[in-house]
Amino acid sequence: MPSLRSRLRTLAVATFGRRALAAVLYGVIALPLALAGFLLTLVGLAFGGALSVTTLGLWLLAVTVRGALALGALQRGLARRLLGLEIEEPGAPGGSGLLGWRRGLLLDRAGWRAAGCALLTPFTAVFAYAAVVIGYVYGVLLTLHPLLKRWNYNTVHSADGSTHHVSLEFFGFQLDSWPRWLIPFAVGLLLLAVAPVLLRYALGPHRALLTVLLGPDAATRRIRTLEETRARAVDDAAATLRRIERDLHDGTQARLVSLAMQLTMIRELVTTEAAPDRVLAVVDTARGNATQAITDLRHLVKGIHPPVLDEGLHAALTTLAADSALPVTLTTDIATRPTPAVETIAYFCAAELLANATKHARATAAAVDVTARDGVLRLRVTDDGQGGARLGAGSGLTGLLARVRTVDGTLTCDSPRGGPTVVTVELPHL
Numbered sequence: 001m002p003s004l005r006s007r008l009r010t011l012a013v014a015t016f017g018r019r020a021l022a023a024v025l026y027g028v029i030a031l032p033l034a035l036a037g038f039l040l041t042l043v044g045l046a047f048g049g050a051l052s053v054t055t056l057g058l059w060l061l062a063v064t065v066r067g068a069l070a071l072g073a074l075q076r077g078l079a080r081r082l083l084g085l086e087i088e089e090p091g092a093p094g095g096s097g098l099l100g101w102r103r104g105l106l107l108d109r110a111g112w113r114a115a116g117c118a119l120l121t122p123f124t125a126v127f128a129y130a131a132v133v134i135g136y137v138y139g140v141l142l143t144l145h146p147l148l149k150r151w152n153y154n155t156v157h158s159a160d161g162s163t164h165h166v167s168l169e170f171f172g173f174q175l176d177s178w179p180r181w182l183i184p185f186a187v188g189l190l191l192l193a194v195a196p197v198l199l200r201y202a203l204g205p206h207r208a209l210l211t212v213l214l215g216p217d218a219a220t221r222r223i224r225t226l227e228e229t230r231a232r233a234v235d236d237a238a239a240t241l242r243r244i245e246r247d248l249h250d251g252t253q254a255r256l257v258s259l260a261m262q263l264t265m266i267r268e269l270v271t272t273e274a275a276p277d278r279v280l281a282v283v284d285t286a287r288g289n290a291t292q293a294i295t296d297l298r299h300l301v302k303g304i305h306p307p308v309l310d311e312g313l314h315a316a317l318t319t320l321a322a323d324s325a326l327p328v329t330l331t332t333d334i335a336t337r338p339t340p341a342v343e344t345i346a347y348f349c350a351a352e353l354l355a356n357a358t359k360h361a362r363a364t365a366a367a368v369d370v371t372a373r374d375g376v377l378r379l380r381v382t383d384d385g386q387g388g389a390r391l392g393a394g395s396g397l398t399g400l401l402a403r404v405r406t407v408d409g410t411l412t413c414d415s416p417r418g419g420p421t422v423v424t425v426e427l428p429h430l
Helices: 004-016 018-052 055-083 098-106 110-143 178-214 218-271 278-302 307-311 311-325 340-359 396-405
Strands: 151-156 164-166 326-335 365-372 378-384 408-413 421-428
Touching: 004 178, 018 055, 018 110, 018 178, 055 098, 055 110, 055 178, 098 307, 110 178, 218 278, 218 365, 307 311, 311 326, 311 340, 311 365, 340 365, 340 378, 340 396, 340 421, 396 408, 396 421
Parallel strands: 326 365
Antiparallel strands: 151 164, 365 378, 378 421, 408 421
8 A cells, every 4th residue: 555655745746746837837828828819810800801802901811810820830839848739730821922922821721720729719728727726826825824824814894994804714714723724724735636637627628629720620631641641652662663673683583594504504515415414413403593583483472462362361361370470360250352452451461460479579379350341341460479569660560551551541559568469450442
């Protein structure tokens, strides 16, 4: 059981730790910043709208939208630094020259979304400000009431016009003596204990508003995803072609050249009626090179499209599981056969994930579960390894994610320290 001292230390860290104080600072800054942005944006839109029939009004609207974008960038920076909230930038408006700059701002959806955010943030930031005042300001004042009792009082105006000070009261009892000081002290401690939770919930609407309006909308995010996917697909295709060319040049081509030279030697030996042992030795060497060239070509073709996939994904995964160094439990439920492209991606994902489980996760067993229903092929690979796998940082999962996204699929990884690791791939196949 944790001791009282450790509990108090944990409470103090949760209330006055670095992250908690950063959230408090954000709660204090957010409301004044939101009010300033609200007033400037409202005035700019009002005057710009009223004068929109003139050139001055259009320029005023453009400047207002640009100011809203700048305010949005400042709010994203503060949320990232103080709250750890990452909001993707929506992108800069296009246009060259002054007229192009104005036109780009007036037609920029991200700019108008930022203007809407500037008009709405005061209504969400006020909750965080109230949480800071109630939880922290009043919590500190009430906790320190025994020391601040001279200043914690109410001013009472008498009928004769005189004023005098009355100590804090609780249900009619003045808190001006030692036993009664425990009441504000206990209330203050309670407020400080719940202050981080209160502030976190109070910041919820504000965080949601910033995320929705200051980040890219669904259409922009979709376009970015498609652009990244296309670029990765092109890079992957180029890398594959370079690999095939290198393998053919360094392996198969060299063996075929050697085979041609050995066939020439055999012709010369036969023509000169050389000893049969010499001819057979060269023939054996040529046959070995031919066999190895055929093997290299098979491996090359398998890396492009495994021939076993022609029999279906179930047969290909069955062969893959049988060849794996780990005991693999395979479960498939494929109602409709996916397209060849989806089958190929699913096969290579399963192969890569099983290889990772063997090489890096130190797993002793794995399971592959595949379902294909309602237009979605879902591949789930589970291993009992050490865990700790994650997307990014140049891991093999990043490459798989890039391959999956070429067909608008998704990849998720759940891999806590100590395992197990569960990687789920979802691919549309209709």
